[in-house]
Amino acid sequence: MSIAQERRLVTPVPGPGSLLRLERKRRHVADGVGTTLPVFVVEAGGGVLVDVDGNHLIDLGSGIAVTTVGNAAPHVVRRASEQLAAFTHTCFMITPYDGYVDVCEQLGELTPGGHAKKSALFNSGAEAVENAVKIARVATGRDAVAVFDHAYHGRTNLTMAMTAKNMPYKNGFGPFAGEVYRAPMSYPFRDGLSGPDAAARAIDLLEKQVGAANLACVVIEPIQGEGGFVVPAPGFLPAIAAWAAAHDVVYVADEIQSGFCRTGDWFASDHEGVVPDLVATAKGIAGGLPLSAVTGRAELMDRVHVGGLGGTYGGNPVACAAALGAIEEMREHHLTARARAIGATMASRLADLRETHAVIGDVRGRGAMMAIELCAPGTTEPDPARTAAVAAYCHAQGVVVLTCGTYGNVLRFLPPLSIPDALLAEGFAVIAEAFAATA
Numbered sequence: 001m002s003i004a005q006e007r008r009l010v011t012p013v014p015g016p017g018s019l020l021r022l023e024r025k026r027r028h029v030a031d032g033v034g035t036t037l038p039v040f041v042v043e044a045g046g047g048v049l050v051d052v053d054g055n056h057l058i059d060l061g062s063g064i065a066v067t068t069v070g071n072a073a074p075h076v077v078r079r080a081s082e083q084l085a086a087f088t089h090t091c092f093m094i095t096p097y098d099g100y101v102d103v104c105e106q107l108g109e110l111t112p113g114g115h116a117k118k119s120a121l122f123n124s125g126a127e128a129v130e131n132a133v134k135i136a137r138v139a140t141g142r143d144a145v146a147v148f149d150h151a152y153h154g155r156t157n158l159t160m161a162m163t164a165k166n167m168p169y170k171n172g173f174g175p176f177a178g179e180v181y182r183a184p185m186s187y188p189f190r191d192g193l194s195g196p197d198a199a200a201r202a203i204d205l206l207e208k209q210v211g212a213a214n215l216a217c218v219v220i221e222p223i224q225g226e227g228g229f230v231v232p233a234p235g236f237l238p239a240i241a242a243w244a245a246a247h248d249v250v251y252v253a254d255e256i257q258s259g260f261c262r263t264g265d266w267f268a269s270d271h272e273g274v275v276p277d278l279v280a281t282a283k284g285i286a287g288g289l290p291l292s293a294v295t296g297r298a299e300l301m302d303r304v305h306v307g308g309l310g311g312t313y314g315g316n317p318v319a320c321a322a323a324l325g326a327i328e329e330m331r332e333h334h335l336t337a338r339a340r341a342i343g344a345t346m347a348s349r350l351a352d353l354r355e356t357h358a359v360i361g362d363v364r365g366r367g368a369m370m371a372i373e374l375c376a377p378g379t380t381e382p383d384p385a386r387t388a389a390v391a392a393y394c395h396a397q398g399v400v401v402l403t404c405g406t407y408g409n410v411l412r413f414l415p416p417l418s419i420p421d422a423l424l425a426e427g428f429a430v431i432a433e434a435f436a437a438t439a
């Protein structure tokens, strides 16, 4: 690893070089494209981001759960570079190439369930979700789509409709796609319901307000991402999946944020042995290159007419090569086990922190996808101000943490699985400091 794996601040964060560039950004980049921490990055790897001023920051965000195998991971760089030099694009729909088929073969092996599977590749997570809905609609001949409270599925027109939170994702951007229905999610910290009881509540709403016979699919994040790292109570996902199967409703797992070793299994659905009909993946799949996929039961995938799925860039050869490199990293470095180890460390640090800071109402997550929810002590009343203050302190001290949640009161931790233990420990020491300093 050529980048020193240490936190090193040589200027304030952001430093003068970043501030100059931020001014340029203001002139040339649309204001609608926001920035969490405006340090301009020149290099990254292991658990470190290096900025233009020479600051070394600890990365606890992985570019929103993307660089799971680490930034510029060796197998990703090697395979993508070789592919870049060979050819950059043909369009798989015009003249195909092996990399695309190789990725689909890997997806069939790695996603939950031993049944015959096929895949189609796209560019972004939102595109994968849209295509899963298209497939489910054709296969069932039905229109309606069920989603959940706090869900996040993307920023395109259909996926905005499927996303729950108005600001910043939807405000003013309507009208939205129709036939999208929202059911209550299992949110143990807020509803106190068991998994089966929360599932019964959701199913009752769908049956009374939509009707199972009208539903093409239910789309659910097995652990919610942007919505607050909500982990449904045990039994919730299996009950929803069983109900969907009983009514020929396609069960779609959106594993875009939770997939590819992040939670300590290949996919979050694996934890409870749920076998989705369709799985949408993206983010961690290709170590940072844009690639996404829908993988599912072969007979379901093949219901779509020839030419019905595609796009100019979907399954770009360089992105596919990167995905094969990322999967090689995951297998070679046993990254599911690494995610569990990182998760155990983070869970114990966060549990300690909760002992001293009553503002931490809940510690949750799985593997290297952990979060804390901040509330007025002893209540579920969100404290977004304290959340923002803790995040700002961490950023100023060179630790990249992200917030999320419907109420903006969740701090989430998504380190690259290539982060050294010492750096992870230092990151959490800074987080502890941040709680003390903002008390």
Ligand code: PLZ
Pocket: 064, 123, 124, 125, 126, 127, 129, 152, 153, 154, 155, 221, 225, 226, 254, 255, 256, 257, 258, 282, 283
């Ligand atoms: N489904 C579960 O987490 C992307 C969004 C960041 P795209 N989450 C990060 C932002 O503010 O735009 C996401 C997700 C889940 C779908 C998506 C959408 O994936 O690749 O951003 O389209």
